[in-house]
Amino acid sequence: MKERLEGYIKEALKELGITAVDFVVEHPADMAYGDWATNFAMTLFASLRASVIKDAKIHFPENLGKPRNVHQAISKNVGGVQKEFSSPREYAEQIKTIIDGKNYPDILSIDVAGPGFINFKIASAVFDKELSVAISKGDKWGWNDTLKGKKVMVEYTDPNPFKEFHIGHLMSNAIGESISRLVEANGAEVRRACYQGDVGLHVAKALYDWVKKGKFIDFGELSVGISYANGDAAYRNDLKAKEEIEKINKQIYASFFDKSIEGGDIPAYYRRARGMSLDYFETIYKRLDTTFDEFFFESETGETGKKIVLENKGKVFEESEGAIVFRAEKFNPKLHTRVFINKDGLPTYEAKELGLAKIKYEKFPYDISIVVTGNEVNDYFLVLFEAMRQVFPGLAKKTEHYSHGMLRLPTGKMSSRTGDVITATWLLDEAKARIMKNVKGVAEDVAEAAGVAAVKYSILRQTAGRDIIFDFDRSLSFEGDSGPYLQYTYARTWSVLEKAGNARRSADVPHNDYGSLTKLLTRFPELVLRASLEREPHHVANYLIEVAHDFNSFYGSTMIVDGGADQPYKLALTEATGLTLKNGLRLLGITAPDKM
Secondary structure: OHHHHHHHHHHHHHHOOOOOOOOOEEOOOOHHHOOEEEOHHHHHHHHHHHHHHHHHHHHOHHHOOOHHHHHHHOEEEEOOEEEEOOOHHHHHHHHHHHHHOOOOOOEEEEEEEOOOEEEEEEOHHHHHHHHHHHHHHHHHOOOOOOOOOOEEEEEOOOOOOOOOOEHHHHHHHHHHHHHHHHHHHOOOEEEEEEEEOOOOHHHHHHHHHHHHHOOOOOOOHHHHHHHHHHHHHHHHHOHHHHHHHHHHHHHHHHHHHOOOOOOOHHHHHHHHHHHHHHHHHHHHHHHOOOOOOEEEEHHHHHHHHHHHHHHOEOOOEEEEOOEEEEEHHHOOOOOOEEEEEOOOOOEOHHHHHHHHHHHHHHHOOOOEEEEEEEHHHHHHHHHHHHHHHHHOHHHHHHEEEEEEOOEEEOOEOOEOOOOEOOEHHHHHHHHHHHHHHHOOOOOHHHHHHHHHHHHHHHHHOOOOOOOEEOOHHHHOOOOOOOHHHHHHHHHHHHHHHHHHOOOOOOOOOOOOOOOOHHHHHOOHHHHHHHHHHHOOOHHHHHHHHHHHHHHHHHHHHOOOOOOOOOHHHHHHHHHHHHHHHHHHHHHOOOOOOOOO
């Protein structure tokens, strides 16, 4: 419909002798104004006025500052008659007259509003037809082929072995998983990737605490957190411990790059703890409905990154006090210098990221590489991308970085160093437990699904860059703006259709006016496309809440299964609502139980 309206407007503009003007056709903020609106008259008038003023500066400088003279100069030959338009609204009225005269069957009415907006109301038959399309497409309703043939790798979550899987990782996982699904819904081949720091000081700190004790504590998030916090405190406060931790760090690297090193406490502890960490992460991914296609590790990217830096030493990188650095400010004065190989000859995170980019592309020659991280590393990524532009300009052009804010509870910020970390498992378990306690008779699997929905929706309902305070009462509510509310509304559509049994469902029957629900449902494909292109799941999340509100209003005021003449339409409307909610929730990485 949008494309048809754009065509109608362009045809009308041709009759006014206008062929080159940019304009947009979009939904007005309030459906009461119409189904579509365009700003072309104001865009056109501003363009013509600028042209006249430019000409006046050259030929009639004495006329500057006299708007009346400018308005009189804006004119077009219409039907052989010279017409002057003194405002955008006059252009809009002229276009309205031309389009009205065409009697297009899909346009119900046209109105000019304000300074020159044109609002279109579309015939109900257009929306009814789209309702039938939604039902026919089923679980592919909302999908498109915009990115067909494209290969996209999305890297997200990135928890480090030897540390907790905390609520910050939940942020990255929810956003990255949803972006992956949105990009897939637009036709791309997607590979989900997780990049993990399995070497580095954080590993050495945790191992130091375990080696010191001579044994593992029962493995889990709590013991990992305590060990890392103890090791970090020792590193900062005890010079001898610091030297020992740095020695352990070198031993870990050596065990990877020197194959003759097999025995000893450090490699043995390391291999056991790494495997247990990764196994534990898998239990969380299962709860979050995430399956990664690729796992990349710093132990693998380090040597590749170091080699890249050394190969470009003197061209891109330079020595400084025994280390090798990238002076990014030479290429962009807003950036700063960062170390890529430290004085001990070990690659830093920055060098490893360069190695990662190369390894990713060799494994999956992507057209787009999307990296999702917390916004605390934004400055780091700016320098990294500048280095990438110098070393791998082609890969830099293909790479996108999306950062998110912090997820907090009302109690405040968490810290791995102090051990005061809110883990993902605790938050998911607590959400599930509260639902089990507050919702009488709820099944355990439904409580689990609703708990995950509450957490994910609270993350995805707003733009990714903002911090989030997770409010249990609001997020777990089965009413209002929440994930469980969307699930409950979907289950309600399923219940209605189950009650109707095999009764006919059709949008192609005469029916009463049931408000804005049908019109809202037909916007779903637009929202999916926009959310994918902008990498912003909140467009889908907020849209689904509107759909749920409209459906529940329809449900509360209408007897759907009543055997009346337009029952088939009401059932079709219910089915299309259910499909939209289910598909939309799927794009958010949230399951839609049939019963709640």
